[in-house]
Amino acid sequence: MANNNCSKNDHILIIGGGTAGWLSAAILAKSLHSKHDDGVKVTLIESPDIPILGVGEGTWPNLRATLNRIGISETDFIRECDVTFKQGAEFINWAKTPEPNSEKNPNSSYYHPLSTVNHSSYNFNLAPYWLQQDKKTRLSYDRAVASQVRLCDQGIAPKQIVMPQYSAVQEYAYHLNANKFSAFLKRHCIEKLGVNFVSANVTSVLLDDDEFIKHVVTDHPSIDKINADFFIDCSGNKGLIIKETYNIPWHDISDIIFNDTALAVQVPYQDKDQAINTHTLATAQDAGWIWDIALQTRRGVGHVYSSKYTTEQKAKKQLIDYLGDDYNSELTIRKIKLNHGYHQKFWHKNSVAIGMSAGFIEPLEASAIFLFDAAANMLAAQFPRDKAQMTYAERKFNQQLTLRMERTVEFIKLHYCISDRRDSQYWIDNCNPVSIPTHLQERLSFWKSQPPTKYDFDNAWEPFNLDSYLYVLYGMGFDTDVSEVASKYTDVVKAEQLFTEIDKVSELMGKKLPKHRALIDKVIQYGFSQV
């Protein structure tokens, strides 16, 4: 496989066929017109021997836009990847004290829904008005500002079958089977987007005198080496280029995020008509948390924990106890080691790392697929056809991905460090300021006397925006004392009108939209309109 023009980036080689590899291949092949003669050729090489990780099952709404853009039928995707609709996440037992009026007493529980809060579209922050309401009688913050919360509570779908594919009444993402998703993307890339596929192991990476990659050597019987102009490392934990070839330093974050192990299990439904949750459940434990993701035919459940604070035996028992009657000894519990952190740069010379190879931050907010979808889209949008333009694109890419990683770490840490749980050393240490990034500490200190506003978020590429922070802060019972600045918030009548409107919309949507399982069954039977 030859490289045609040495001053142009005409051929991209992706190493690795997990979610990161195939999603990157699809985005790049579509954006760079691989099927056309003057487009950039994309080849993906995948080891036939090393399985993909296959556990990422929760996504963000950006995936909808990406799937639509790369030409995937939403109906086919739902039918073939065991997909369900995700409208957010519910955090259970993350705080000691439940909000008064939370409908889930005695456990503390709050939602981080995916829909933009109604007040955002009016450019009007309801948080200070909610903070001034009577603590004993007010609704919890999530219920007061987001109609989606009640849909999640009742297992109601975010749209109707008559709506066109990818359109929504309430913002949604997906829960999916990661193995099926990679296989589905692979077929789409090869059959529809013109991606070349090689099934072989890369055995070595060859550099030129300037340390740019010249080609990779493979163990394929007839393709001993593959030349390309640009290389993408999607080789997962192995980090074939970023780690093994370039040895780019690793930024360890285990002093901030303590969890280092996951136990994962797939639990088939006992009743095929069982209601399907339309949000991820994240239930805190004394040394970690348990995720629970509902697909069409099974749940994906797992315990993410810190081996410094608990034993595997205890973590396993907590997982089994959580599953209750749904557990049986024939289920396989898989142990996965987690290595938290990210490389100090992602683009180096003529290569970029995307996916697990670039870094890993625990799946509490299901941010991994979002991060590599965003990275692949950025690479595609700024891909320099002329090799002379690489330096600028490299700098921008590294800056933005580093910022996204840093802000993701901070947002994940937020869930732990403002908790009032003190029932185990794990929670005590998580709230110790030495484990909290300085930038997050500054924000939290400022938000003690006034709630966050959009001006706290100075970069459009921050993965977690104002709404996300408000949900977690006030879901966790963070105490913002607005008394000193109360004179700023004079639009009380408007705020009350909006609270009433949200309440009415919540009720109406609950009546108009179908149950989640009913919508999934209809999609499987009839499909969405593609218009």
Ligand SMILES: Cc1cc2nc3c(=O)[nH]c(=O)nc-3n(C[C@H](O)[C@H](O)[C@H](O)COP(=O)(O)OP(=O)(O)OC[C@H]3O[C@@H](n4cnc5c(N)ncnc54)[C@H](O)[C@@H]3O)c2cc1C
């Ligand atoms: C417990 C857990 C839960 C998670 N939950 C979520 C979630 O809910 N949402 C989310 O967004 N993310 C989640 N993630 C993260 C997500 O699973 C990963 O980011 C994703 O699976 C990583 O995929 P990848 O493509 O980078 O790597 P992998 O899936 O590991 O793929 C690596 C690929 O590289 C290939 N390869 C390796 N070496 C070679 C070689 N020498 N030659 C050729 N090919 C090679 C392999 O064959 C494979 O195809 C979770 C992660 C964990 C651990």
